[in-house]
Amino acid sequence: MTGAIPVAEATQHLRHDAPAASGQTIAEAPAAAQASYPSLRGKRVIVSGGASGIGEAIVAGFAQQGARVGFIDVAEAAAHALVARLEADADVSHVPICQVQDVSDSDGLNRAMRTLTEALGGCDVLINNAASDDRHTIDDVTPTYWDERMAVNLRHAFFASQAVWPAMKAQSEGVILNLGSISWHLGLEELAIYQVAKAGIEGLTRSLARELGPWNIRVNTIIPGNVQTERQMRWYTPEGEAEIVAAQCLKGRLQPVDIAAMAMFLASDDARYCTGHEYWVDGGWR
Numbered sequence: 112m113t114g115a116i117p118v119a120e121a122t123q124h125l126r127h128d129a130p131a132a133s134g135q136t137i138a139e140a141p142a143a144a145q146a147s148y149p150s151l152r153g154k155r156v157i158v159s160g161g162a163s164g165i166g167e168a169i170v171a172g173f174a175q176q177g178a179r180v181g182f183i184d185v186a187e188a189a190a191h192a193l194v195a196r197l198e199a200d201a202d203v204s205h206v207p208i209c210q211v212q213d214v215s216d217s218d219g220l221n222r223a224m225r226t227l228t229e230a231l232g233g234c235d236v237l238i239n240n241a242a243s244d245d246r247h248t249i250d251d252v253t254p255t256y257w258d259e260r261m262a263v264n265l266r267h268a269f270f271a272s273q274a275v276w277p278a279m280k281a282q283s284e285g286v287i288l289n290l291g292s293i294s295w296h297l298g299l300e301e302l303a304i305y306q307v308a309k310a311g312i313e314g315l316t317r318s319l320a321r322e323l324g325p326w327n328i329r330v331n332t333i334i335p336g337n338v339q340t341e342r343q344m345r346w347y348t349p350e351g352e353a354e355i356v357a358a359q360c361l362k363g364r365l366q367p368v369d370i371a372a373m374a375m376f377l378a379s380d381d382a383r384y385c386t387g388h389e390y391w392v393d394g395g396w397r
């Protein structure tokens with residue numbers, strides 16, 4: 112956690128005359144005021160990369176809405192720890208189930224998707240969240256590394272969608288949410304392959320929204336700005352975090368729950384005519 116700075120410090124750019132919302136920081140406010148979506152109750156939701164970070168908040172958020180959640184993650188200990196945490200959560204009526212699986216292994220992904228779909232009795236919502244933003248320079252990249260990064264950051268989103276779409280087609284209803292990234296819109300350095308993949312995520316969303324729309328399957332991209340997850344902490348310096356806050360319109364640090372809130376809205380019936388688009392949650396960074 113070295114390099115992390117307290118929210119109070121990160122929000123140092125807040126104007127002194129800005130109104131304080133009952134003493135809460137911007138980071139804390141959404142969790143306390145989480146909306147409840149009756150249409151998510153009982154929904155069968157599959158999340159990739161659900162064990163930690165944004166995926167963890169998505170898994171927990173949907174479970175707290177009364178959805179039946181299954182998630183896939185390569186990190187076994189974190190996956191089991193999340194299930195144990197939600198088992199003890201009085202707001203969770205259906206404890207999420209997990210499959211420990213690397214999503215870049217297409218056969219394994221397919222097996223995990225089948226196992227979860229069968230266990231949940233179908234799939235109403237798929238959230239393609241797993242990704243890994245490892246850094247590299249142009250000289251580091253080999254064809255093998257390129258393929259491996261694309262498999263982690265893009266390919267699985269297509270094949271997971273392919274796996275659930277027959278069930279969604281049969282019921283003439285479904286939602287697919289893909290996690291994009293602000294990074295390629297900003298053109299950051301040392302992230303070329305990740306940014307190519309994340310640009311592809313937006314193309315994939317638009318293509319699938321058009322192709323699957325006639326069966327009432329909605330497909331959208333959520334684009335997070337810079338979110339304070341445990342993994343992101345490794346890249347932070349206090350100066351870097353302060354720069355991000357300074358560049359945002361809103362002077363706080365985004366939390367995983369802020370992205371989960373958008374996922375829950377887009378998956379709910381309240382968003383029934385939202386499809387084929389990118390929904391930003393970035394504090395107005397871009």
Ligand SMILES: NC(=O)c1ccc[n+]([C@@H]2O[C@H](COP(=O)([O-])OP(=O)(O)OC[C@H]3O[C@@H](n4cnc5c(N)ncnc54)[C@H](O)[C@@H]3O)[C@@H](O)[C@H]2O)c1
Nearest residue numbers: 160163164165184185186213214240242290292337338342
């Ligand atoms: N955190 C941010 O600031 C930020 C910004 C823009 C976009 N995003 C996007 O949001 C999504 C979630 O990001 P995050 O910050 O929570 O990431 P994270 O690294 O904190 O969590 C990702 C999860 O995916 C899992 N995972 C990684 N590779 C996997 C694989 N090959 N197979 C199975 N599981 C795998 C990890 O174990 C982890 O649980 C990603 O798609 C990411 O690109 C995040």
